Amino acid sequence: MNHTAMQLLLAAVVVLPLLGAVAALLPAPPGLKGRDPDQAVLRHGVTVTGVVLAAAIALAAGFDHDHPARMQATTDISWIQALGIRIHLGIDGISLPLLVMTALLTFLCALYSYFHLPAGPSPKAFVALLLVLEAGTLATFAVLDLVLFFLAFEMVLIPMYFLIARWGGAQRQYAAWKFILYTLLGSVVMLLGLLLIGLKSGTFDMVALATDNGPKSQLSHTVQLLAVLAIGIGLAVKAPMWPLHSWLPDAHTAAPTVGSVLLAGVMLKMGTYGFVRIALPIAPDGMHTFAPYLAAFAAVGIVYGSLACLALARRGAKGDLKRLIAYSSVGHMGFVLLGIATMTPTGLNGALFANIAHGLITGLLFFLVGALKDRYGTTDLDRLAGRTGAALYGRAPRFGGLLAFGAIASLGLPGLAGFWGEMLAMFGAFRPAEGLSRPAFLTFMALAGLGTLLTAAYLLIVVRRVCMGNKETAESGGTETAATAGPEEPGAFATAGSEEPGATRTAPVIPDLARYEYAAWSPLAALTVLAGLWPAALLGLTDPAVQQLLGGGK
Structure with a gap:
């Protein structure tokens, strides 16, 4: 598969769930409403996640398996020029399996919810939150810019909070607040570490920072120590690492079934992926x-x-x-x-x-x-x-x-x-x-x-x-x-x-x-x-x- 087709597939994998979330909130066209509008929006969720899964599988099929260490399907466009922030996407042998697993689990959750929707408010809101959650997790594994990584990392928190708080079981409000406060506090500390790396090295590009003779050579041992400490705390909360794990049992116990599946199957992986993609290659001395x-x-x-x-x-x-x-x-x-x-x-x-x-x-x-x-x-x-x-x-x-x-x-x-x-x-x-x-x-x-x-x-x-x-x-x-x-x-x-x-x-x-x-x-x-x-x-x-x-x- 040529490079342009791979680029489009990766962009589609990241963007389609967001477009699907917006479409889920809009009134359904008369011909698609059927006799039950709720079933129509749930069917929309299955369709969108199914298309995203098909695109992820096509991406895996077109991936050059002879060179899995090379970043493939890359897109690199200037976004905020004054800060040096770029829309930089790409996948390699580390991120591809996580990308496909995320698309698969979200599709299976949408399929299960079509037949067994948890009790709660509007199905439209449920499907939209599920798709926003998918978009954030997929983007986390696909972006190659530290600022974009942070934005995608944070993007999943709000939909998961509402899935727990509105569709969860007993003590769902307590569990939802505990989840959001723990993860947000860890993320604030992580942001400081990411900014420290970007300001000291002069770039937020994760690929450039990972090379030995690249910008990371400007990071002193002290800067690396501070960066790994700050970033590591944020990632450890999401992982979750003992003793920063106490939000997890409450969140899982209160969450609806599909919320628990995505929390365990996808969101915990975002923390460990960050260690592999950011802390280890960019600040090896600190690590x-x-x-x-x-x-x-x-x-x-x-x-x-x-x-x-x-x-x-x-x-x-x-x-x-x-x-x-x-x-x-x-x-x-x-x-x-x-x-x-x-x-x-x-x-x-x-x-x-x-x-x-x-x-x-x-x-x-x-x-x-x-x-x-x-x-x-x-x-x-x-x-x-x-x-x-x-x-x-x-x-x-x-x-x-x-x-x-x-x-x-x-x-x-x-x-x-x-x-x-x-x-x-x-x-x-x-x-x-x-x-x-x-x-x-x-x-x-x-x-x-x-x-x-x-x-x-x-x-x-x-x-x-x-x-x-x-x-x-x-x-x-x-x-x-x-x-x-x-x-x-x-x-x-x-x-x-x-x-x-x-x-x-x-x-x-x-x-x-x-x-x-x-x-x-x-x-x-x-x-x-x-x-x-x-x-x-x-x-x-x-x-x-x-x-x-x-x-x-x-």
Whole structure:
């Protein structure tokens, strides 16, 4: 594919969601209204995100896979000449997978919402916010100017705030405010670091700054330290890195299903991508100084996230399954940050692979947990896991099987996508970059290894409590007594103490996977298997770009 066609495709990928958002708010033409205007605007959302996904796939097909380290489909136009700010777009082997995954997840969210719109105000506003969110995330991975990166980075905050505040569940206002305040505070600090780099080097161009003999040679060690500290705080909040993660569980728990999918699958990746695209190549000396601290926080986050999940999964804790998956993201993203902190090709490739794997697997898990809440009316593990349990294997075997698949993929089973990123990140920690303390990184690697064991423990507990149960009761839809539920758990679908001893309870009929659920979730499961069995497809894209990035763009 020629350069002009690639330019147009990349520009279309970034701009079409914005145009679609504007069109969603306008009155529909008479011929497109149909009998239900709400369905018409939801169909508009599916169409626009589908076209964007098709353009992203065409972009990937036309990408020169023989030279993934080279910026391709580039557009470079002067925008604000007085400040040296340019509309500079381009993709390489690092950004292309994230671009395609963002387009895919947003399309699947739009498709799912067409059949199952969360309760809330105007569907027009919902579709418009979803498209603005897509535009911001896609632009973050496509722009090559520091100021444009910041604008795209901030652009996603407002739509996500409203998705949580207006379409969310319990305590949505509190969660939305906590989300916006944390991320905005981090962004203000990050902006100071970006401006420091631009003013001291004389340019905001990320490609020029990444070269060894380019403008970054004018950045002193002190300037690099200050820049990495400021930028790193903003990126760490979005990543999220322990202990700046506390906004995440509340936001996930309150967000609607599609909000949780996009928050985990796309928005968290913006923070780690910033470390790879900005901090590491532009301020390598500063990054080298802070790398051990970043790795330490990452390792603590891995263990902390797993222990928090174990606490939520135990009997009697009244743990929320959605909150548990959110805390699991703290641990999984810890592996990404650990891989980045090693400053080695192995670790960095592992981080980029884990980014994609986490987006696919956790996106699938949040879809499933949202559907579980729709079926049972709760995601409280104690209410789901009575003596009979939710018993998904018996009541809805395909649903239960897919949930178990997502959990097994999330714990890093070899042969699935979650394995390769975590393994490569730990390999990178085994032999970090020259000048970094190997004993310290071996300690971090050991903590990460402990985290993988704890991850397997809590996910297997979740599968046992939610998917397994009294098979006879599950299959027959018959009755059971409250006494059989045992003293430890109140029994499924009832609050402890709400029934008299010996009272009967009818096990509800639970629908298995619907066709639209198959359509929305199957691509994520298939790509999880594909990436696990054929990791070279992704590593072949990222490794040349990583080698060049660590070599200073030579």
